[in-house]
Amino acid sequence: MAADIIDGKAYAEGLRARVAQAVPGFVAAAGRKPGLAVVLVGEDPASQVYVRAKGKATIAAGLESFEHKLPDTVTQGELIALVRRLNADEAVDGILVQLPLPRGIDDKAVIAAIDPAKDVDGFTIANAGRLAVGEEALVPCTPLGCLMLLKDRLGDLSGLDAVVLGRSNIVGKPMAQLLLRENCTVTIAHSRTRDLPDVVRRADIVVAAVGRPQMVRGDWLKPGATVIDVGINRIEIGEGKTRLVGDVEFESAVDVAGAITPVPGGVGPMTIAVLLRNTLAAAFARAGLPAPEGL
Numbered sequence: 001m002a003a004d005i006i007d008g009k010a011y012a013e014g015l016r017a018r019v020a021q022a023v024p025g026f027v028a029a030a031g032r033k034p035g036l037a038v039v040l041v042g043e044d045p046a047s048q049v050y051v052r053a054k055g056k057a058t059i060a061a062g063l064e065s066f067e068h069k070l071p072d073t074v075t076q077g078e079l080i081a082l083v084r085r086l087n088a089d090e091a092v093d094g095i096l097v098q099l100p101l102p103r104g105i106d107d108k109a110v111i112a113a114i115d116p117a118k119d120v121d122g123f124t125i126a127n128a129g130r131l132a133v134g135e136e137a138l139v140p141c142t143p144l145g146c147l148m149l150l151k152d153r154l155g156d157l158s159g160l161d162a163v164v165l166g167r168s169n170i171v172g173k174p175m176a177q178l179l180l181r182e183n184c185t186v187t188i189a190h191s192r193t194r195d196l197p198d199v200v201r202r203a204d205i206v207v208a209a210v211g212r213p214q215m216v217r218g219d220w221l222k223p224g225a226t227v228i229d230v231g232i233n234r235i236e237i238g239e240g241k242t243r244l245v246g247d248v249e250f251e252s253a254v255d256v257a258g259a260i261t262p263v264p265g266g267v268g269p270m271t272i273a274v275l276l277r278n279t280l281a282a283a284f285a286r287a288g289l290p291a292p293e294g295l
């Protein structure tokens, strides 16, 4: 029987609508809109597309969007000085520095300069540490989006076996921490893992975030498993055409899984929606106001 398709696009639209509904409450209490500042350095076309999409979604949800576009000749010192100005700016609740940064600029030093209370990407060591020790934290958008889809599908995740493929700081590791917080038994697999199919076959939940097109095949999966495919890979399909695929071979996985996210239309749309959610949550927290239910 074919798996249910998890509609990330629809869930993301609902989340964006919930954010938009909660904004007037913040405006009434704080006397201003919540604000997201996005910093883009250089001319990377993919980054420009993302930043444009983030700006549009921010305004559509009723938040203030501040875009800072800098040439790739900017120095690390100048960039950090901008981050510090945004830290001090009362109108800014969230700061996002679009990665990757041009060569010669140390991502880690720039991220470290962001005030953790405004770190809506959840990339600072302070927020990663809070997540690891189980304290309230701003959590990276993509894994938090994956968790929302999983809870929407499965409800209580307690006791389930989860395998996270990939151990990056922005997806794999925070994903594993979130699943642990939900009382899953979590295995983190990576490029040195032995017998990956065998590890994956034990899992009730599989989150694939490796950046390897269609690596996870249907015959690796436990029948009925819930599969979240984070991968976004562009592959050539001949005649100069390309298409987007995930890290999971959808065509074979759909026959074995209980539910699966498609690519595109699964995890991808969640990332910006969660960014808006994190910005609003940061705004409420900075203003000392209780966050609205259901965010």
Ligand code: NDP
Pocket (backbone or CB within 6 Å): 142, 165, 166, 167, 168, 169, 170, 171, 172, 189, 190, 191, 192, 193, 196, 209, 210, 211, 212, 230, 231, 232, 233, 267, 268, 271
């Ligand atoms: P990274 O390249 O930072 O990390 C990839 C991870 O996968 C590493 O931990 C690596 O292991 C592991 N890995 C690589 N090859 C294998 C293999 N053959 N077997 C097992 N593990 C392997 O990637 P990201 O975490 O940044 O992103 C992962 C994917 O998710 C990409 O396709 C990216 O485009 C996508 N993505 C999608 C987002 C969205 O909005 N939907 C947002 C962010 C990312 P090791 O540590 O040993 O090297």
